[in-house]
Amino acid sequence: MKRAIAAALSLTLLTGCAATAAGSDGKLNVVTTTEILADLVQQVGGSRVNASSLVPSGGDPHSYEPTPADAKRVAKADVTFTNHLLLEPQSLIKTIDANADKDAPNVSLAEAAESYGAHVIPLVENLGLDVLWLGLRVRGTGKQRGATRTSSVQLAATKLDGPGQLVAYLTESLGQPDRYFDSTNGLDKSDSTTLPPAAHTHLNWAFTKPGIYHLTLNGTLDNNDGKLQPLGQGTFTFAVGVEPHTVKPAAGGKATVLADGHTDLTVDLDSGQVYAYSDAHKAGTQSQVPAGNVVIDVPNKALVPIPDDPRFAFLGKPGTQIHQLPQAVLGKHVHGEIDPHLWEDVANAKAYVQLMRDTLISKDPDGKQTYEANTKAYLSKLDELDEYVRTTLATIPPDRRQLITTHDAFGYLASAYDMTVAGFVVPNPAQEPSVEQVRKLSDTIRNLHVPAVFTEPNLAQRASVLIQVARDQGVQVCSLYGDAFDDHARTYADMMRHNADELKRCLGATK
Numbered sequence: 001m002k003r004a005i006a007a008a009l010s011l012t013l014l015t016g017c018a019a020t021a022a023g024s025d026g027k028l029n030v031v032t033t034t035e036i037l038a039d040l041v042q043q044v045g046g047s048r049v050n051a052s053s054l055v056p057s058g059g060d061p062h063s064y065e066p067t068p069a070d071a072k073r074v075a076k077a078d079v080t081f082t083n084h085l086l087l088e089p090q091s092l093i094k095t096i097d098a099n100a101d102k103d104a105p106n107v108s109l110a111e112a113a114e115s116y117g118a119h120v121i122p123l124v125e126n127l128g129l130d131v132l133w134l135g136l137r138v139r140g141t142g143k144q145r146g147a148t149r150t151s152s153v154q155l156a157a158t159k160l161d162g163p164g165q166l167v168a169y170l171t172e173s174l175g176q177p178d179r180y181f182d183s184t185n186g187l188d189k190s191d192s193t194t195l196p197p198a199a200h201t202h203l204n205w206a207f208t209k210p211g212i213y214h215l216t217l218n219g220t221l222d223n224n225d226g227k228l229q230p231l232g233q234g235t236f237t238f239a240v241g242v243e244p245h246t247v248k249p250a251a252g253g254k255a256t257v258l259a260d261g262h263t264d265l266t267v268d269l270d271s272g273q274v275y276a277y278s279d280a281h282k283a284g285t286q287s288q289v290p291a292g293n294v295v296i297d298v299p300n301k302a303l304v305p306i307p308d309d310p311r312f313a314f315l316g317k318p319g320t321q322i323h324q325l326p327q328a329v330l331g332k333h334v335h336g337e338i339d340p341h342l343w344e345d346v347a348n349a350k351a352y353v354q355l356m357r358d359t360l361i362s363k364d365p366d367g368k369q370t371y372e373a374n375t376k377a378y379l380s381k382l383d384e385l386d387e388y389v390r391t392t393l394a395t396i397p398p399d400r401r402q403l404i405t406t407h408d409a410f411g412y413l414a415s416a417y418d419m420t421v422a423g424f425v426v427p428n429p430a431q432e433p434s435v436e437q438v439r440k441l442s443d444t445i446r447n448l449h450v451p452a453v454f455t456e457p458n459l460a461q462r463a464s465v466l467i468q469v470a471r472d473q474g475v476q477v478c479s480l481y482g483d484a485f486d487d488h489a490r491t492y493a494d495m496m497r498h499n500a501d502e503l504k505r506c507l508g509a510t511k
Contacts, residue, residue, distance in 0.1 A: 031077040035485045043378045048367045066095040074099040084108040085340035090196045094150045118351035135264045137200035142269030156192035157181035159216040164209025205325040210241030219267030234274030234291025244297040251292025259297035341409045345416035346386035392500040393417045396508045404453040409482030452476035452506035457486045478506040
């Protein structure tokens with residue numbers, strides 16, 4: 001994290017001595033990735049800037065795919081701001097870094113805001129799964145290998161031994177499956193996926209028959225220079241529907257059985273090793289387990305029926321029982337170890353604003369007085385906003401401060417304002433929720449005694465199961481803004497006031 005901050009600050013300093021640039025109307029052209037960032041920088045820049053967002057209103061910054069028109073907009077920008085910490089997809093980051101003018105400050109706010117007082121927290125994922133939550137991860141900076149934030153790491157499945165087939169796939173937000181590793185037609189170059197440095201993602205892991213499987217993964221680094229750098233490889237053992245403690249791992253020695261918690265099959269950019277990074281033996285604290293020692297438990301309680309949906313025909317006949325470790329989080333959800341949604345804590349938005357002020361001054365020294373005055377006035381408004389959110393949420397009884405939401409965008413709000421984030425499991429979001437999906441989510445809502453669940457306006461299509469179960473349980477369905485505006489909230493202050501008011505309205509009344 002410190003290296004990332006230093007790099008971002010160095011970028012600001014290097015570009016800070018550039019001559020003032022302005023558009024045809026005499027204003028600085030500032031391009032951001034999200035509307036939230038555009039609003040913040042417009043508050044700072046006032047009449048001296050035109051700020052706009054690449055992600056359109058109501059768009060999802062996690063999955064937005066840039067267009068050629070976006071590349072042209074970036075090329076014409078005098079300043080660009082990204083949030084990063086893997087909030088935005090790498091395709092969008094690559095578009096910005098490849099097209100931004102060399103004299104235009106290109107600032108990654110979340111990485112650089114700590115020096116302005118921002119508080120970052122780990123991305124805590126605790127969905128209460130009753131089986132192992134298994135993903136893929138890239139660790140390390142890869143600095144010695146020349147890696148940057150636009151580098152990519154390929155993880156390829158090169159060999160599978162076992163009694164049946166393995167399909168590791170991701171279910172996108174509209175229910176469309178994307179196969180990463182699929183042995184049903186043999187393993188080849190297509191059985192791979194790429195991740196940015198310091199990222200991880202969630203998958204479904206489906207096995208067609210019970211038994212012992214050995215899966216070999218290879219890592220490769222691509223720095224966009226035409227040269228692929230080989231990393232390491234590792235072979236992982238899966239105990240599917242059999243007693244895992246009787247299974248010998250790939251290395252043949254003593255097994256480390258991973259049966260619950262969160263584990264990622266990991267390639268390390270610094271060491272070049274491939275290993276499991278797991279908290280199975282100490283909740284909340286992940287540690288390395290050599291690939292050859294790993295035995296991953298895929299128990300019989302992981303049996304699920306193949307959906308009656310043609311999109312999942314690659315798994316087999318509808319209704320057939322297969323063993324599957326669930327994806328748990330809906331949609332493509334690539335992120336790092338640090339929660340990128342810093343702005344849900346108003347104190348962090350203040351840090352962003354001050355970093356924006358100094359960046360604008362570095363590009364437009366003549367506007368220093370304006371930028372400083374605007375920032376001072378806006379920081380005062382943010383202090384009032386922070387107090388409003390804090391006092392409003394303090395009226396909610398402590399035992400009712402539970403958040404069940406469509407995605408994990410509210411960790412900072414919970415941390416700053418004494419709330420608790422709870423999750424839910426939707427392992428296979430086909431068109432209609434399964435009986436098991438409904439049961440698990442119903443249990444979560446019932447056990448927590450929550451009076452309301454919360455959807456996000458821009459993620460309504462991901463919330464069908466949540467809405468159905470909430471209604472079945474007689475629970476309110478309310479709305480929170482996470483990382484996008486809509487027609488009802490067009491500024492950051494409006495968004496945060498709405499969130500505070502909605503949480504009080506939906507959670508504050510006594511039972």
